[in-house]
Amino acid sequence: MDLVESYAQDLRFARKSFTRALLGLVLLAVVAFPWVAPDYMVFIATLVALYSIGVMGQNILIGYTGQISFGQAGFLAIGAFAFGHLRIWGAPFLLALVGAGTVAALAGILVGFPSLRLKGPYLAIATLGFGVAVYQIFVNWEVLSGGRSGLAIAKLKPMLGLSPVRYEYYVYVLLLAGFTLATYNLVSSYVGRAFVAIRDADIAAEVNGVNLTRYKLLSFAISSFYTGVHGALYAQVLGHIEPQIFNILESITLFVAVIIGGVASIEGSILGALFVILVPKVFSNFREMVPVVYGVTILLVLIFEPLGLFGRWLKTRLYFQLWPFR
Amino acid sequence: MGDLLEVRDLSLNFGGITALQDVSVSVAEGETLAVIGPNGSGKTSLFNCVTGIYRPTAGGVAFRSESVLGRTPDAITRLGIARTFQNLRLFHNMSVLDNLMVGRHLHFRKNFLTALLRARGEEIRHRRRCEEIIEFLNLEPVRKSRVADCPYGVQKRVELGRALATEPRLLLLDEPVSGLTQEEKDESAYWIHEIRGRFGITVLLVEHDLRVASRLADRMVALDHGVKIAEGTPAEVQRHPEVIKAYLGE
Structure with missing residues (x-):
């Protein structure tokens, strides 16, 4: 029987025993994965983990706050190169990660200023401009980008006797778990409510005491922090970065992941990341078809399942909850 | 004076259109004031000026003897003014x-x-x-x-x-009973009455339903084409020749 007896109980993380059991199973599977899957699959899972962080950040901005941004490639590049330089100067991994996120967050605040005036497609164009500008700056400013040869980043030294691939997987999955938990907490707090309020009715949010300037910029800052960390983790995995990696397609990929995974859904962000990583792998023999797959999937999702993959999961769950009554 | 809200000679222009012209309204602590007027007479514009959504062209708005002009809507809410919207913004x-x-x-x-x-x-x-x-x-x-x-x-x-x-001291209600059934209207009227009794909140109300408005309000102000045409007790205002002209024509 699902009976809530206090407000505190109502706010508990994973309140229902079913949710807790499911969560336990997922965690078990995630921990066991590298011991049963080949190294190649483990590497792909690592990519999914780091993309999930970026998609989650993008979802905070697009899904929760309702501010369309196409400038994510810019934040990715800023995060990646900040991370690269910090690592080359000898900063330890975690410190460089926080540094990369912080630099990206500061850039995010700057980009957020147009959002105080612009809405919808106009904001999308302004942020698109930012992404392209950052790309051009890195391509043309060799001091930042390391020139033609790019930046080389030292691999992580595995600990606990794990193989490098497994070690990286566990580090990234742990980071993803941290970010996921923080995101859950954030969106269920007063901050998350302010974000959704701005998305659903900005004037009403303002009249109810939500400072639009502060919370729009905060949303941009948090989102670009996530994206900066994504960029940094990506740089670490690749071991070598050059500006050409962070072109406009990266922005679009993150956007696609948000829409397909599910707008304003954390689980959806992970599903979306899974999608944009797996599709290019599955279609690796027809690489030029990948954008077509994205486009068609977005159309299908918007027509048949506006809540994305996560919405499909919700409906499936409802089906079993109501079974055999339909 | 001791007025909670004081709107002084407020004017609001959009390009060539005058939405409000030299409107002065004051609301005393604890009273319920109703603003009436035909569509487009500037009632909602008045609310938008008080809550900081519009910037008036001229005039002043003071809440507890403090000017609210130039403040953002959230800062005004923090002072103790809350509002509802005519076309629900939930x-x-x-x-x-x-x-x-x-x-x-x-x-x-x-x-x-x-x-x-x-x-x-x-x-x-x-x-x-x-x-x-x-x-x-x-x-x-x-x-x-x-x-x-x-x-x-x-x-x-x-x-x-x-x-x-938001625990306001002044509550601005923009057509709180429009679109409701008769039963719901009566309930709402009861709640609005109770808000004043139980929470001690002063109410400024825009309403088309004159029956509800005159039941709730201590005083009434009538607007037409952005100009204040009458002020007084509900009975006085509804008998005022200008008000009858505004609603029914010549």
Whole structure:
């Protein structure tokens, strides 16, 4: 029987025993994965983990706050190169990660200023401009980008006797778990409510005491922090970065992941990341078809399942909850 | 004077259109004042000027002898003015409870770290206040429902509750009973009356339904084409020749 007896109980993380059991199973599977899957699959899972962080950040901005941004490639590049330089100067991994996120967050605040005036497609164009500008700056400013040869980043030294691939997987999955938990907490707090309020009715949010300037910029800052960390983790995995990696397609990929995974859904962000990583792998023999797959999937999702993959999961769950009554 | 809200010679122009012209209205602490007038007479514009959504072209608005001009809407709400909207502006994808919790936003002790770490003391404290409002407005059955799924009458109540959650001293109600059934209108009138009695909140109300308006209001102001044409007791205003002309024509 699902009976809530206090407000505190109502706010508990994973309140229902079913949710807790499911969560336990997922965690078990995630921990066991590298011991049963080949190294190649483990590497792909690592990519999914780091993309999930970026998609989650993008979802905070697009899904929760309702501010369309196409400038994510810019934040990715800023995060990646900040991370690269910090690592080359000898900063330890975690410190460089926080540094990369912080630099990206500061850039995010700057980009957020147009959002105080612009809405919808106009904001999308302004942020698109930012992404392209950052790309051009890195391509043309060799001091930042390391020139033609790019930046080389030292691999992580595995600990606990794990193989490098497994070690990286566990580090990234742990980071993803941290970010996921923080995101859950954030969106269920007063901050998350302010974000959704701005998305659903900005004037009403303002009249109810939500400072639009502060919370729009905060949303941009948090989102670009996530994206900066994504960029940094990506740089670490690749071991070598050059500006050409962070072109406009990266922005679009993150956007696609948000829409397909599910707008304003954390689980959806992970599903979306899974999608944009797996599709290019599955279609690796027809690489030029990948954008077509994205486009068609977005159309299908918007027509048949506006809540994305996560919405499909919700409906499936409802089906079993109501079974055999339909 | 001791007036809670004082609007002095307020004018508002949009390009060539005059929405308000030299309107002066004052609301005393504890009273209920109704603003009436035909469509497009500037009632909502007056509200928008008071709550900081529009910047008036000339004139002043003072709340507790403090000017509100130049402040952002959220800062004005923090001073103690709350409002509802004529065409409902709710947070449609949130639950009824969360809508009210947004109303509590300005009373939260804000600390980003507690938000990240799920320290929920503040949530629980404010939830208690929201539950009082939920009980007052009979919203218990829909507490966790998505607002978009609720019927119109309930949505109107949610908006009223959200405004109450900010704990205002002055409540601006923009057509609180429009679009409701007769029964709902009577209920709403009772609640508005109770808001004044139980919470001691001063009410400024825009209303087309003159029956409800005159039942609730101590005083009445009539606007037409952005100009104040009458002021007095509800009976006086409704008998005023200018008001009759505005509503019925020559």
